[in-house]
Amino acid sequence: GGQPAVTDAPADTAEQTQTETAETTEAATDSAEEKAEATGEGKVYNIVYLVNGNLGDKSFFDSAQSGLDQLKAEGRANVTTIEMGGAEEDQPRWASTLDDVSAEGTYDLIICGTYQMPDYLKETAANYPDQKYAIFDDDTYSGQSPNVVNLTYRQNEMGYLIGVFAANMTADTSIDKMNDQSNIGFVGGVDSPVINDFLIGFIEGAQSVNPDVKVDVRYTNDYVDTAIAKEYGLSMINDNNCDIIWGVAGNAGNGAAEAALETGKAWFIGVDSDQELTFSPDLAALTLTSGLKNVGNSLVWLIDEWDAGRTHWGTEVNLGIAEGGVGIVTDKNFDKYANDETKAAVEKAQADILSGAIKVDSAIGDTSGKVDELKKAVQP
Amino acid sequence: MAEEYVVQMKKIEKVYSNGVAANQGVDFNLKLGEIHALMGENGAGKSTLMKMLFGMEQPTSGEIVINGEPTVLSSPSVAISKGIGMVHQHFMLVPSLSVAENMVLGMAPRKGIFIDKAKAIEITKENAEKYNLHVDPEMRVADIPVGMKQKVEILKALIRGAKILILDEPTAVLTAQETEELFRELTHLKQQGYTIVFISHKLNEIKEITDRITIMRNGRSMGVYETKDVTKEEISRLMVGRDVVLNVQKDEAKPGETILSVRDLEYLNEWNKKMLDKVSFDVRKGEILGIAGVEGNGQKELVDMLFGFARPMAGTATVEGKPIIAKGQQEIRELGVSLIPEDRMLYGIAGNATIEENFISDRCNAKNLNKGPLFDMKAIHNLSEKLVEDYKVLCKSPEQQVGMLSGGNIQKVVVAREFSNNPKLILANQPTRGIDVGATEFIRKKLVELSRSGIAVLLVSADLAEVMELSDSLIVMHNGKIVAYFDDTKKLSDEEMGEYMLGLKEMSPEEIRRVCHD
Amino acid sequence: MTKKREMIFSIVRAALAILISLVVAMLLIFISADGSSVGEKFKMTGEALKQLLIGPLFRVNANGVSFEGKRLADILSAMIPTIFTGLSVCVMFSANQFNLGSEGGIMLGAFVSAVVAIYYPMPAGLHAVMAVVIGGAVVALVMLVPAILKVKLDVSEMVCSLMLNYVIMYIIKYLMNNYYADKTKGQIQTYPFLNSSRIASIVNNPVINSAKLTWGFVIALIAVIITGLFMYRSRWGYQIRMIGINKDFSKYSGMKVGFIIVISQVIGGFLAGAGGGIEVLGRYNTFSWSSLPGYGWTGITIAILAGNNPYYVPLAAFFMAYLQKGCDMMATYANVPMQLISIVQAVIFLFFAAEQFLSKYKQSLVVKTAQEEIAAKAALSKEGGAANG
Amino acid sequence: MANLIANMLTPEFFFSIFRISAPIIYATLGAIVVEKAGFANIGLEGLMMFSALFGSLISYYTQNWFWGFIFALFVGVVMSLVMGFFAFKLKTDIILVGIAINMMGSGGTLFLCKVITGITEGNTLASTTGLVTSKLMIPSINIPIISSIPFIGRVISGHSLLTYLAFIFCYLTYLMLYKTSLGLNIRAVGENPGAASSVGVSVLKIKYIAIAFSGLMSGFGGAFMSMSYAQGWSLDMVAGRGFIALAAQAMGGGECFGGMLSSILFGFAQALGIKFSSIGVDSNLASPIPYAITIISLTIFGIVNKRKAYKK
Numbered sequence A: 001g002g003q004p005a006v007t008d009a010p011a012d013t014a015e016q017t018q019t020e021t022a023e024t025t026e027a028a029t030d031s032a033e034e035k036a037e038a039t040g041e042g043k044v045y046n047i048v049y050l051v052n053g054n055l056g057d058k059s060f061f062d063s064a065q066s067g068l069d070q071l072k073a074e075g076r077a078n079v080t081t082i083e084m085g086g087a088e089e090d091q092p093r094w095a096s097t098l099d100d101v102s103a104e105g106t107y108d109l110i111i112c113g114t115y116q117m118p119d120y121l122k123e124t125a126a127n128y129p130d131q132k133y134a135i136f137d138d139d140t141y142s143g144q145s146p147n148v149v150n151l152t153y154r155q156n157e158m159g160y161l162i163g164v165f166a167a168n169m170t171a172d173t174s175i176d177k178m179n180d181q182s183n184i185g186f187v188g189g190v191d192s193p194v195i196n197d198f199l200i201g202f203i204e205g206a207q208s209v210n211p212d213v214k215v216d217v218r219y220t221n222d223y224v225d226t227a228i229a230k231e232y233g234l235s236m237i238n239d240n241n242c243d244i245i246w247g248v249a250g251n252a253g254n255g256a257a258e259a260a261l262e263t264g265k266a267w268f269i270g271v272d273s274d275q276e277l278t279f280s281p282d283l284a285a286l287t288l289t290s291g292l293k294n295v296g297n298s299l300v301w302l303i304d305e306w307d308a309g310r311t312h313w314g315t316e317v318n319l320g321i322a323e324g325g326v327g328i329v330t331d332k333n334f335d336k337y338a339n340d341e342t343k344a345a346v347e348k349a350q351a352d353i354l355s356g357a358i359k360v361d362s363a364i365g366d367t368s369g370k371v372d373e374l375k376k377a378v379q380p
Numbered sequence B: 001m002a003e004e005y006v007v008q009m010k011k012i013e014k015v016y017s018n019g020v021a022a023n024q025g026v027d028f029n030l031k032l033g034e035i036h037a038l039m040g041e042n043g044a045g046k047s048t049l050m051k052m053l054f055g056m057e058q059p060t061s062g063e064i065v066i067n068g069e070p071t072v073l074s075s076p077s078v079a080i081s082k083g084i085g086m087v088h089q090h091f092m093l094v095p096s097l098s099v100a101e102n103m104v105l106g107m108a109p110r111k112g113i114f115i116d117k118a119k120a121i122e123i124t125k126e127n128a129e130k131y132n133l134h135v136d137p138e139m140r141v142a143d144i145p146v147g148m149k150q151k152v153e154i155l156k157a158l159i160r161g162a163k164i165l166i167l168d169e170p171t172a173v174l175t176a177q178e179t180e181e182l183f184r185e186l187t188h189l190k191q192q193g194y195t196i197v198f199i200s201h202k203l204n205e206i207k208e209i210t211d212r213i214t215i216m217r218n219g220r221s222m223g224v225y226e227t228k229d230v231t232k233e234e235i236s237r238l239m240v241g242r243d244v245v246l247n248v249q250k251d252e253a254k255p256g257e258t259i260l261s262v263r264d265l266e267y268l269n270e271w272n273k274k275m276l277d278k279v280s281f282d283v284r285k286g287e288i289l290g291i292a293g294v295e296g297n298g299q300k301e302l303v304d305m306l307f308g309f310a311r312p313m314a315g316t317a318t319v320e321g322k323p324i325i326a327k328g329q330q331e332i333r334e335l336g337v338s339l340i341p342e343d344r345m346l347y348g349i350a351g352n353a354t355i356e357e358n359f360i361s362d363r364c365n366a367k368n369l370n371k372g373p374l375f376d377m378k379a380i381h382n383l384s385e386k387l388v389e390d391y392k393v394l395c396k397s398p399e400q401q402v403g404m405l406s407g408g409n410i411q412k413v414v415v416a417r418e419f420s421n422n423p424k425l426i427l428a429n430q431p432t433r434g435i436d437v438g439a440t441e442f443i444r445k446k447l448v449e450l451s452r453s454g455i456a457v458l459l460v461s462a463d464l465a466e467v468m469e470l471s472d473s474l475i476v477m478h479n480g481k482i483v484a485y486f487d488d489t490k491k492l493s494d495e496e497m498g499e500y501m502l503g504l505k506e507m508s509p510e511e512i513r514r515v516c517h518d
Numbered sequence C: 001m002t003k004k005r006e007m008i009f010s011i012v013r014a015a016l017a018i019l020i021s022l023v024v025a026m027l028l029i030f031i032s033a034d035g036s037s038v039g040e041k042f043k044m045t046g047e048a049l050k051q052l053l054i055g056p057l058f059r060v061n062a063n064g065v066s067f068e069g070k071r072l073a074d075i076l077s078a079m080i081p082t083i084f085t086g087l088s089v090c091v092m093f094s095a096n097q098f099n100l101g102s103e104g105g106i107m108l109g110a111f112v113s114a115v116v117a118i119y120y121p122m123p124a125g126l127h128a129v130m131a132v133v134i135g136g137a138v139v140a141l142v143m144l145v146p147a148i149l150k151v152k153l154d155v156s157e158m159v160c161s162l163m164l165n166y167v168i169m170y171i172i173k174y175l176m177n178n179y180y181a182d183k184t185k186g187q188i189q190t191y192p193f194l195n196s197s198r199i200a201s202i203v204n205n206p207v208i209n210s211a212k213l214t215w216g217f218v219i220a221l222i223a224v225i226i227t228g229l230f231m232y233r234s235r236w237g238y239q240i241r242m243i244g245i246n247k248d249f250s251k252y253s254g255m256k257v258g259f260i261i262v263i264s265q266v267i268g269g270f271l272a273g274a275g276g277g278i279e280v281l282g283r284y285n286t287f288s289w290s291s292l293p294g295y296g297w298t299g300i301t302i303a304i305l306a307g308n309n310p311y312y313v314p315l316a317a318f319f320m321a322y323l324q325k326g327c328d329m330m331a332t333y334a335n336v337p338m339q340l341i342s343i344v345q346a347v348i349f350l351f352f353a354a355e356q357f358l359s360k361y362k363q364s365l366v367v368k369t370a371q372e373e374i375a376a377k378a379a380l381s382k383e384g385g386a387a388n389g
Numbered sequence D: 001m002a003n004l005i006a007n008m009l010t011p012e013f014f015f016s017i018f019r020i021s022a023p024i025i026y027a028t029l030g031a032i033v034v035e036k037a038g039f040a041n042i043g044l045e046g047l048m049m050f051s052a053l054f055g056s057l058i059s060y061y062t063q064n065w066f067w068g069f070i071f072a073l074f075v076g077v078v079m080s081l082v083m084g085f086f087a088f089k090l091k092t093d094i095i096l097v098g099i100a101i102n103m104m105g106s107g108g109t110l111f112l113c114k115v116i117t118g119i120t121e122g123n124t125l126a127s128t129t130g131l132v133t134s135k136l137m138i139p140s141i142n143i144p145i146i147s148s149i150p151f152i153g154r155v156i157s158g159h160s161l162l163t164y165l166a167f168i169f170c171y172l173t174y175l176m177l178y179k180t181s182l183g184l185n186i187r188a189v190g191e192n193p194g195a196a197s198s199v200g201v202s203v204l205k206i207k208y209i210a211i212a213f214s215g216l217m218s219g220f221g222g223a224f225m226s227m228s229y230a231q232g233w234s235l236d237m238v239a240g241r242g243f244i245a246l247a248a249q250a251m252g253g254g255e256c257f258g259g260m261l262s263s264i265l266f267g268f269a270q271a272l273g274i275k276f277s278s279i280g281v282d283s284n285l286a287s288p289i290p291y292a293i294t295i296i297s298l299t300i301f302g303i304v305n306k307r308k309a310y311k312k
């Protein structure tokens, strides 16, 4: 559809299956017996969700949980959530918990996520061939385990939309707080491919609007030090005249919003979930929009598919704008502050991505140093 | 009968948490206005008994009656409120604070919410005047001499209104003059109705000043005596359980070649005071050279210098011709120098280690104790068992922690180690300070024995009787200078020595130069 | 106290300490359990308790209780890094050096070993050994910084090593980002280790394999013995301990105090670093730590529980790992939130390490023993006297 | 480079130094006082986490920053007394107690936050950022006359109330330590507990007071973190400041004034790191600057002290 996919579920359509990588589709053709067991409306799935971190990140862990909560509320699944902690010291536990729940043998589906899990999952999945797994936000071993489905999201596309939006907004000095320079900021959690995937889209999107746009990029180096994120935000605003900052640093990112609030000279953009809804009123008031990564929806979709007898084991399902896997919030402040031109630009970008007219670069798997070059090029 | 006692301790038992039964059914009474001696060998349980009277330790069983009232002394503040004050065997002062601050600690006068420093100084001065114990209220305690520290301790107790004063070995660190002064003051206090417990190992002092004696042995009371009714020998026998030889027998020294040679040592301390002033002397094989002098006249600095703990501004020192100035302790030890340090708790032992581990600290690299990369445990066990036996260290086993031994036995451990490593030169700094007659006798005998076997000994002691008795020849230090040299100690009188020690008399440089045998 | 009484006391004390902390823990679990009725809450709490206590070794479910080798393997494997950091801390704390650098040390050792394992091909076996040794050696060198600053300039080793941890962490992150990261991966991780550098599992069973109970565990136990011998049977270790007890005494005894202090921290660094290498080469395929791993702090806890005695380190490490596993089991099977676990753990080892806990009871035992001894002695001397007379 | 220097010569830069230093100063004062009393509190980090959480929660429930602030202090003190109970009464190793409190301060606060918000808000929250608004933050203060001085006004005026209090507390703590009998007792207990107890000073009581003081300071520091620096509490938000305080204590020679200067040095280094990142320097290189500076300055102080000693 032409409309930005916002919070609506990722689609009731079978189109998604088309996005599966061709070479792995055969893996989906399971034995007839299994299929019979897998199909059928009304089945209540036993699902366990392993969080290799803590819930409450207001980001993809929470997003996944909200999808599962929805399934639970609809009576379609029993959901057990196990938080395993996100520290280095917790890593051995990720593997052993994964093993433990697999050995239990009572779950229809085991869900985990992030680029930190694939190694463990690959090994465990091989040990328990009858157990089904889903891993989101990771494509490391896509297609290599016949009982695992990889769900990935094209955050670079989402970044692109945010970039287009931000570059348009900062140019519109009629809006409160917007200065006459085209400087925007990006506070990332750590300098890693996933975070840079957001960034690369963000920069390319912004450049598509204004080739001279400057993007001030900082990393907090962890996802917890809100105070440092705030210092970075303040420095972006005071030193480099940024009037819009996109926070992609988990909880720490909120520090940037606080910097905007404190100085009264900048706006904030949220990430992963609609942060206008989770912030306190005064922070929400200066949050222009949020980039969405709809992990929860994708999980609901997976179960829908299962119900419909379509399984994707052994494949990667890559969810972009078209599939509603990622998106941008377009109501509330977006609607209130963006002028028609901006709205049109975002809509056009979205359409172009959908039609394939625009191909957004990705930082994941990029070994050419493109990200660093881009960063240097837009350094204010 | 109960009325005449200000303090009654009945059937006191004390078992420390490490299982040592330090007191076993001790009875102890104090009459109003007496000076009461508490005597006993090291580890007999004197300090323990007194700590319970001061509320620092709690008896395991038994009863304490103060002024006729059974009392539980749960903490020192309770004891203080009952008019009990204690001067501890080891200083209980805060070095970085001033004398006045130490004095008013816990009861500081205030102006608003702040301490009234002026008032504190005033209080200190007033009391110093009143009790005739002169201290400098504004000096840091770290900077004052030991004698003054002891006075501060006594004043601390008096200021808090103590009527019963416990003095745990107060004279161990005092000079003869200071002791005299203290005794005058104690007598004065006694006349004013103060009751005093006096702990000391020095029989002369006990005879001189106390009215009654309680003697302890092995955690039990051996009875209470009127001081005038018992002789020194009887006291010793009661304490030790056998006769004690109070004078050491020694043969004529036959000095050999020079081992330690010191020339023109000079040293300024942190406050630029000259602590050593062109000190020169020789110590020869087979002789004991004593250094007499009032404490604080450079003896400590001299020993520090000779064992590598400080560097002189000028001068040389050699052992058998090899320089030892600015060398590390290891190199000095390798030259055959041993040291009995003045402060045994600080330097002499590692308290939490076993006796055995303390024996091998200076020879842990020795070939005969090591087998490849590891210790030869059998050799070490043998060594320590031998040392425990030879030096009569009273312990359950060599595996026991040293810190749990009594003072005298700790000193024996130190002495055993330092005497048994084949030294050529022994630096003995206050070797018998604060230890009982039995242990003292033993250590002195050993020292003489070693010197007669051809070892050079430099003996530093504040105990005049000790230096005069043990030394073959003797130098006197005053203000960092050698002021006298005697090549024969037999003809010396205490009075003459006193004059040199106080700096009233000084020999000519030529006479002093005789101590350099080159 | 007699040996027997001492042992009985230790056992009673440990049991009571654990009991109290369990009660506290269960109270917290009870409060936070989201059952609707009190009965339901009780049931959940009981379930949690069961998982905490026997879950680490047994699978408890509707079918009954069955031993799980895999879980035991998990526990043993979790002990590998903490035994190393525990030993590292033991050595340094024994010299009275409060060096907290095991935390940065294990991360640096892991990183260096990983680099060797990826970029410097060597024959199998030798490769792992070299990687681990080089990892340890580099950390040993780095520990020279706090050690020498302490000895030469009297700079607090605690503060210096604490700061060094952060410096190490950021530098590793910088190097990873800019030089070593496999850019085709979503998280920052290195390329995979060469097969020749992997440390093999002890048991060859695919399920237990995933516990990563590698030969590293055996190496850890050997390290315990070597460190124990070193500390209690060698002149170096002896000097380290003496310096820890009384530095002035050691100097006076002729020990090279400064040198030994440096040595203790270098050895501590080596142990931490080697532990890091063994942990990553045994457990992972790539190096991907992006923050301090926390094993250093666990090591401190373990060293303190072990009273700085290397021989007790495996016991303390087992205790911590068992506790951790029990908590994991509660989280996995009893719906106890993972964050409660840090509270439960803290409470348990707080009580466990409390020295004065039950001191009155202990004192009464001490007194009893002393009185018995005195009585025995008295009887003996009486007998002796009678015989003589 | 020119950019960097230009960015550094702004009032905002100097302003930020004070802001960054403030929470560290509080924790440092806590570290100083316990050190004077003869032990180390490595649990400052955890204490600050607890105070940060409860300060922010209570300010939300009462809709009044003041009560939140008071409660933050209260929680800091109570938790530190619990530490004291284990360390002094049950004789658990004080380092271990510190580690335990830090463990609880990390996962435990998150647990509490979830449980409490679960009860009061109906859904469990993992941070309080969604609850607190700017009016629940500790207010900033514009100093009337000073604020109008061109450059200096913008550096000195407009800080949070707690930033000013941090500096005032440096002086108050100094007064407490050196001018009051409590301070005298604390120093005596730290230096020679035997001496203190022999004159009837209760060593136990003084130690409790000292650790409670460190709890109080952590309370200020924690309140600063969640009610002034950041808007609301979130997991691990203290991010090592409690440890940095231990460094600042040592660097400052254990004295209030020195501790304050060290904290400011640390603030300066961090502010500098932020400026470096503004010209595109890799944050992984900029982030360790404060830690490296601590080591370097400790080294320099070490050399200076050595020289001094040598001269003597």
Ligand SMILES: Nc1ncnc2c1ncn2[C@@H]1O[C@H](COP(=O)(O)OP(=O)(O)OP(=O)(O)O)[C@@H](O)[C@H]1O
Pocket (backbone or CB within 6 Å): B016, B017, B018, B020, B021, B022, B040, B041, B042, B043, B044, B045, B046, B047, B048, B049, B089, B403, B404, B405, B406, B407, B408, B434, B435, B436
């Ligand atoms: N705090 C303590 N813990 C354990 N044992 C102790 C303690 N204090 C003293 N002891 C032991 O109690 C016994 C009695 O010691 P105490 O200090 O009372 O002897 P003392 O008569 O004062 O000896 P000295 O003349 O050497 O001072 C000794 O064996 C000593 O080792």
Ligand SMILES: Nc1ncnc2c1ncn2[C@@H]1O[C@H](COP(=O)(O)OP(=O)(O)OP(=O)(O)O)[C@@H](O)[C@H]1O
Pocket (backbone or CB within 6 Å): B117, D174, D178, D255, D256, D257, D258
């Ligand atoms: N700013 C400071 N920060 C920390 N400690 C200090 C500071 N100033 C002084 N001190 C220390 O405090 C102690 C007492 O200082 P104070 O200024 O009260 O001494 P004083 O004025 O010489 O005393 P008095 O009033 O008795 O003459 C000294 O040890 C000093 O080193």
Ligand SMILES: [Mg+2]
Pocket (backbone or CB within 6 Å): A170, A171, A178, A179, A180, A181, A182, A183, A243
């Ligand atoms: Mg603009």
Ligand SMILES: [Mg+2]
Pocket (backbone or CB within 6 Å): B046, B047, B048, B089, B168
């Ligand atoms: Mg005594």
